[in-house]
Amino acid sequence: MSLLPFLTVAILGTVVVSLLRDRRWLGTLASIAAVVVALGAAAVVRPDTPLVIGGGALAGTDHLRVLLVLCLAGGLLVLIVARLATWQPSAPGALLGGAAGIGLALGLAGTPPALLGAAAATVVASALALGSPAAPSRIRALARELRGATTSVVIGLVAGGIMPGTVGGTVPGTAAATGAGPALAEPAAAALVLLGMALVLAHRFGAIPLHARVSRLADATPSSALPILAAWLPAAWGIVILGWAPVALGPSSGALGLERSLIVIVALVTLLLGAVAALIQDEVEHVVAYTIVADAGITLLALAALDPAARDAARAWVLVFATTRTAMIGWTVAFRAAFGSGRLRDTTGWMRRAPALGAALAAILLAVVGWPGLLAWEVRLAILQSATAGPALLLAYAGSLGTGVAICRLLVVGIGRPSAIVAGAVGELPRLPERPVGAATDPTAAESPPIGARAAVSSLPGRLRGLAVVVRRDARPTLELNRVPLRAFVVILLAGLALLTAVGAFGIDAAARAAGPALPQLAPVVGG
Amino acid sequence: MTPLLLVAGVIVGVGAAVAMGARDARIASLGLLALLVAAPFVADPLPAPVPLAFGVVAGILAGFLVHVAARRVPEGAAPTLGLPATIGAAAAGFAAGIGATAVALPRLGPDAALAAGLAALAVAVGPIAVTRDLFRLGSALIVLVAAGFLVLTALAGTLPPLTGIAAGILLVALAATVAMVGGGAVVLGGVSGPDAGPDRRPAPLRARSDRR
Numbered sequence: 001m002s003l004l005p006f007l008t009v010a011i012l013g014t015v016v017v018s019l020l021r022d023r024r025w026l027g028t029l030a031s032i033a034a035v036v037v038a039l040g041a042a043a044v045v046r047p048d049t050p051l052v053i054g055g056g057a058l059a060g061t062d063h064l065r066v067l068l069v070l071c072l073a074g075g076l077l078v079l080i081v082a083r084l085a086t087w088q089p090s091a092p093g094a095l096l097g098g099a100a101g102i103g104l105a106l107g108l109a110g111t112p113p114a115l116l117g118a119a120a121a122t123v124v125a126s127a128l129a130l131g132s133p134a135a136p137s138r139i140r141a142l143a144r145e146l147r148g149a150t151t152s153v154v155i156g157l158v159a160g161g162i163m164p165g166t167v168g169g170t171v172p173g174t175a176a177a178t179g180a181g182p183a184l185a186e187p188a189a190a191a192l193v194l195l196g197m198a199l200v201l202a203h204r205f206g207a208i209p210l211h212a213r214v215s216r217l218a219d220a221t222p223s224s225a226l227p228i229l230a231a232w233l234p235a236a237w238g239i240v241i242l243g244w245a246p247v248a249l250g251p252s253s254g255a256l257g258l259e260r261s262l263i264v265i266v267a268l269v270t271l272l273l274g275a276v277a278a279l280i281q282d283e284v285e286h287v288v289a290y291t292i293v294a295d296a297g298i299t300l301l302a303l304a305a306l307d308p309a310a311r312d313a314a315r316a317w318v319l320v321f322a323t324t325r326t327a328m329i330g331w332t333v334a335f336r337a338a339f340g341s342g343r344l345r346d347t348t349g350w351m352r353r354a355p356a357l358g359a360a361l362a363a364i365l366l367a368v369v370g371w372p373g374l375l376a377w378e379v380r381l382a383i384l385q386s387a388t389a390g391p392a393l394l395l396a397y398a399g400s401l402g403t404g405v406a407i408c409r410l411l412v413v414g415i416g417r418p419s420a421i422v423a424g425a426v427g428e429l430p431r432l433p434e435r436p437v438g439a440a441t442d443p444t445a446a447e448s449p450p451i452g453a454r455a456a457v458s459s460l461p462g463r464l465r466g467l468a469v470v471v472r473r474d475a476r477p478t479l480e481l482n483r484v485p486l487r488a489f490v491v492i493l494l495a496g497l498a499l500l501t502a503v504g505a506f507g508i509d510a511a512a513r514a515a516g517p518a519l520p521q522l523a524p525v526v527g528g
Numbered sequence: 529m530t531p532l533l534l535v536a537g538v539i540v541g542v543g544a545a546v547a548m549g550a551r552d553a554r555i556a557s558l559g560l561l562a563l564l565v566a567a568p569f570v571a572d573p574l575p576a577p578v579p580l581a582f583g584v585v586a587g588i589l590a591g592f593l594v595h596v597a598a599r600r601v602p603e604g605a606a607p608t609l610g611l612p613a614t615i616g617a618a619a620a621g622f623a624a625g626i627g628a629t630a631v632a633l634p635r636l637g638p639d640a641a642l643a644a645g646l647a648a649l650a651v652a653v654g655p656i657a658v659t660r661d662l663f664r665l666g667s668a669l670i671v672l673v674a675a676g677f678l679v680l681t682a683l684a685g686t687l688p689p690l691t692g693i694a695a696g697i698l699l700v701a702l703a704a705t706v707a708m709v710g711g712g713a714v715v716l717g718g719v720s721g722p723d724a725g726p727d728r729r730p731a732p733l734r735a736r737s738d739r740r
Contacts, residue, residue: 053690053693055579055689056688056690056691104697110691112691113694116695116698119698120698123698123701123702123705127701127708131705139662139709142705146669146702147665150656150669150672150673150702151656153673153698154672154673157676158680160680161683164684
């Protein structure tokens with residue numbers, strides 16, 4: 001029941017910010033307020049009494065709360081970074097609409113409703129982000145997203161119909177879903193279903209050879225809408241599918257050796273080639289896009305494992321994945337705004353002008369790679385070990401560090417000799433607006449005010465009025481002068497959020513392993 | 529298979545064919561409307577009255593939204609295949625679904641659901657793969673979702689109402705997207721506006737450094 005206020009707030013917020021999208025300042029304020037309120041509503045989601053609707057249930061979980069909080073907090077920070085550079089009117093609606101859809105998808109009991117919810121979330125967020133203004137590149141990207149989401153959900157529905165993951169209703173992906181699974185399935189049917197779901201997962205995350213989607217999305221989407229479209233919505237799809245797979249196909253896993261090997265091969269190719277692709281990109285947005293592609297390999301490995309332990313590890317890992325990618329996208333927004341270019345060959349030595357961005361990127365690197373004992377490291381290793389062994393494990397391990405190597409390359413470019421663009425860029429030191437010379441020498445200003453005016457100024461309302469005048473006079477010039485340091489500060493906050501996620505703050509590990517709420521006895525899916 | 533199931537299945541198949549094959553966008557949207565209204569009835573046993581009504585209302589709303597978009601589609605935006613070929617494809621899909629009875633495909637739903645689902649699937653796949661018209665693409669995607677829902681009904685039997693509600697939400701979301709975007713930029717890659725929106729740098733058609 002605690003999920004309902006969040007859904008209400010997020011949907012209303014989507015409507016309001018979409019209506020105010022053409023009002024620059026009012027839209028900005030409404031967007032930030034709506035996301036903050038939605039964030040507050042997401043923070044109180046908990047596994048309490050489910051809401052019974054339509055023979056099913058809508059219920060919150062600890063994992064869903066953490067996911068929504070990280071999604072909205074990261075999305076809000078990226079929105080602020082982007083707003084300090086330019087106004088992207090379509091992004092707040094996409095963030096809120098996407099978050100509402102994720103809440104619906106992961107709160108609905110059962111795999112088919114969850115898949116339909118994830119598809120609806122993808123459609124809504126894509127339409128809000130790309131539908132207006134209707135530039136050709138955006139419409140093409142929107143068409144790709146609609147095609148992908150719809151075909152994915154149809155494949156998922158058919159697969160879920162052949163191999164239902166649960167007999168009763170369970171919230172997707174929770175440990176409760178491991179209860180009563182189906183009996184051993186017909187091997188051919190199980191193989192087809194596994195390959196179909198792998199195809200869906202590969203497409204949603206952009207695994208090779210279906211990787212073009214992510215890169216083109218990065219080209220066409222407003223940068224502050226990219227986290228929800230390229231990271232959080234695929235994460236929601238992943239949670240649903242990875243929650244279904246061990247229950248539906250786990251008993252048949254012994255007969256699926258060939259198919260699982262095929263998925264592992266695709267995953268290894270994705271990990272290695274994705275890392276190579278990220279290393280050879282020149283645009284920072286494409287570097288981030290290909291790190292998303294590379295990490296699709298880890299998701300595929302989690303699917304190939306067909307193991308509840310890998311599922312739980314993947315539930316924690318997707319949070320780290322999506323938060324770190326959100327931070328990287330925020331970093332690219334600040335980088336492009338600081339130098340007016342995202343091309344690495346034009347921005348060598350960028351760290352001289354943007355040391356705070358460099359520190360933030362180093363923190364993101366730590367969050368992405370981690371170290372032994374850290375949640376990010378342990379869950380990634382658990383996924384790799386559950387699906388591979390021997391040389392394949394070594395390859396997977398090497399490939400999984402590709403994102404870190406790509407970030408190292410960005411840092412190495414940053415410590416080179418500053419290019420002309422970098423040399424001409426504004427630094428990150430805060431500045432104050434200079435007082436006009438005339439104000440100090442103005443004879444009328446130096447005149448002593450009348451006694452009544454002095455009394456008015458010395459009173460509290462008078463002081464507040466004076467303060468308001470000063471703020472009105474100085475705030476805007478100060479903001480204009482300090483956009484670069486403000487952006488850097490917010491990116492540091494994003495990097496901090498990524499680091500906190502990587503170390504397992506917010507109870508991520510426990511939330512990933514927690515059973516879902518006790519659902520009422522629901523009408524079982526016929527054929528379960 | 530009861531006559532009601534067969535009639536509903538045939539309406540779905542014909543509606544899908546008209547939605548995908550009619551040259552006039554408004555007639556195509558009416559075919560889509562018929563498909564969406566008839567699809568909830570292709571189940572045995574029928575869903576409870578309230579979920580059934582929800583499915584019908586969601587179908588009407590989605591059909592209406594697509595009809596609104598259809599009024600803004602310019603003349604000459606032709607379908608991928610003509611109407612006779614599309615009806616032929618739908619008939620073939622329907623026959624294949626009915627024929628599945630002969631090979632005893634294990635399932636718990638009615639034959640008519642599988643037949644109608646395959647008919648809708650047969651006509652939707654082509655436009656999804658090749659069309660450059662956003663209105664036709666959106667219509668095809670809606671037909672595809674309906675087809676998936678029907679195939680799921682055929683495999684798993686009458687679905688829980690929650691699944692129907694979620695499917696209704698997805699259908700309306702797709703239709704609203706078509707209504708929102710269909711009028712502004714009908715043809716993918718067309719000339720409906722400048723490539724760079726006010727809130728984004730000019731997006732290259734293909735990044736210079738993007739070695740794919």
